[in-house]
Amino acid sequence: MFVSRPVVHPVEAPPLREGGNNAPRVRMKDIQGMAGTPGGLALRLVQFLSAVVSLCVMVTISDFSSVTAFCYLVVAVSLQSLWSLSLAIMDIYALLVRRSLRNSGIISVFTVGDGITSTLTFSAACASAGITVLIENDMDRCAMNPCTRFETATAMAFISWFAVSPSFFLNFWSLAS
16 A cells, blocks of 8 residues: 655745844734724724714704713713724824834734724614604604704714724734734
């Protein structure tokens, strides 16, 4: 019976780079949307701007504080805007000094923060959408309430959530790999 036998071939170590630059090699290619990339910065800016617009629209309504879901929306988008702004600043810094934000500790903080803020923003947007539908369709009280502003603030909160979701999933994937 003829059976092939495995053969081991010795492999030489790659030569050291000249100039003393023996930095570790990058294990995975940076995907646009991850922290420290131009795509990641664009996602953070979209998150920030849509959360700020939602916050500004809700704050301009005089009686938004009478509904708990709208108060929750204000708190959630406030937290989302602060989180997105701080990470956008970190992305700008990483891009300017050409540093990679691929440290597992940093990525885990980004992942947990994105997960918390995305959950809060999504739940607040859903609650506000439910109250808006109740006021507009079920109670027919849009004459007394600024329904279009409620809808605008809710829509901007959903846009912020749509922008934070890719950041969360890409950071989570990067952390897992």
